[in-house]
């Protein structure tokens with residue numbers, strides 16, 4: 001009996017005989033028929049779980065249009081509504097009540113050859129705060145982009161949510177909330193158990209930490225990132241390395257890439273150089289400090305001493321300019337870039353912009369609209385081409401919109417936002433926006449780590465990923481944009497992955513012996529040959 005005969009009755013004949021075009025076009029038309037972003041999100045989630053090749057073909061071929069429905073801004077609403085829109089599990093759920101048994105539970109997961117896990121504890125989801133286990137949709141969304149944007153095989157990805165309770169009162173009082181109804185616990189032993197269990201059960205797995213509240217984000221990155229700091233598991237095996245924090249390092253890389261290109265554009269207009277930069281960071285959490293530290297590294301690798309580099313940075317948090325003598329106890333992550341005692345104690349952003357006259361204003365504050373008309377107009381008054389990056393997510397928390405930034409600067413702004421904004425036409429000229437989001441960097445970082453079998457994700461690898469991204473613009477992009485257009489993300493991710501793999505080899509952390517004798521072109525070709533390329537039906 002032929003295969004076609006066997007399959008008869010399982011689907012209409014046109015599907016059995018049909019090609020890629022049919023299933024993808026049908027899915028696209030169904031998607032377009034959904035009215036609201038959250039309905040589109042639900043539709044796409046179901047498509048991913050029932051017809052994965054169709055879903056990923058659809059995503060890859062329409063990434064600019066579909067990304068906002070699987071990622072920011074819609075994923076934010078999906079995390080908030082998770083317990084209401086829940087259909088079936090799509091992430092590994094590890095509860096605090098299951099401590100002592102995490103490895104056993106992980107071994108129940110049907111896929112065994114996991115290469116990348118994205119884990120969140122739900123404590124700081126985008127700029128939306130503590131969303132408890134709703135945060136699992138962030139892990140799912142990031143991995144969807146790993147598959148669509150880097151070509152990692154879906155079977156090798158694992159979204160994880162750690163349920164350590166929640167401090168979100170609305171969730172605790174919601175009868176539909178699916179997570180543990182208890183106040184959040186902060187427990188290093190539980191995290192150690194999670195980390196060692198993952199290392200034990202999924203030996204080749206890279207762990208990406210995502211959307212942990214700042215103190216935990218810095219603490220656990222520091223605790224697990226290096227092999228030399230290894231945690232000792234119950235059987236005495238040291239497990240360290242093979243992890244990175246996306247909000248600190250992925251964001252650092254993507255914004256460094258955008259900053260390098262922004263300074264080029266600004267310098268072409270004003271003649272100012274790196275030397276003239278003064279950068280205000282509005283928001284000093286994991287993302288703000290992560291990006292600032294990555295930029296500091298750029299300055300120190302380009303001829304500045306650490307002290308000279310630090311002088312260029314002004315961190316601002318909810319209490320104003322971060323200084324050594326402000327009168328409050330600074331958390332560890334703010335200390336490195338806190339301004340020295342004896343200087344001015346500015347409280348408001350207006351005051352800071354007026355007095356510092358920054359070349360660049362970077363928002364990672366979660367405060368929508370904070371870059372108001374007065375602030376943005378001042379930036380344009382002081383600088384020929386002000387660099388303004390409102391990077392908070394999702395869209396309604398962006399520190400300003402693209403349209404306002406263009407209008408208030410008369411088109412002079414060099415702009416990047418965390419969530420997408422459409423092109424704007426102003427005074428008969430159309431301006432294309434830039435999305436400065438770590439989704440341009442983490443897929444390439446992860447792919448490079450996986451294929452080089454890196455046992456650590458070190459600073460050189462992250463730094464090289466930023467340079468690779470900044471150099472990846474083609475001639476149609478580099479005159480006006482800061483980043484490559486999104487439809488090229490798979491190629492760009494392969495290029496980033498190549499540089500990451502080379503940095504891993506150079507620093508001796510790549511365990512894939514093959515890489516050591518290969519040229520750049522050969523590594524790129526090898527990486528591209530490994531990319532998942534879905535062909536439904």
Ligand SMILES: NC(=O)C1=CN([C@@H]2O[C@H](COP(=O)(O)OP(=O)(O)OC[C@H]3O[C@@H](n4cnc5c(N)ncnc54)[C@H](O)[C@@H]3O)[C@@H](O)[C@H]2O)C=CC1
Pocket residue numbers: 124125126127128213214247251254282283284285286287288316317318319320363364365366367391392393394397417418419436437438439
């Ligand atoms: N574009 C991108 O790729 C990324 C964007 N983000 C976004 O960045 C934002 C911040 O993330 P985290 O740093 O992890 O959060 P966080 O909560 O650790 O930090 C927020 C910071 O903003 C400050 N802040 C809050 N209200 C303020 C106010 N009224 N005035 C001045 N400062 C204020 C806080 O003091 C804190 O320093 C989130 O919206 C997140 O979605 C985060 C990672 C990547």
Ligand SMILES: CC(=O)C(=O)O
Pocket residue numbers: 125126127211246247392393418437438439
């Ligand atoms: C993009 C991202 O990682 C965030 O907003 O947290």
Ligand SMILES: [Mg+2]
Pocket residue numbers: 126210211246247
């Ligand atoms: Mg994040």
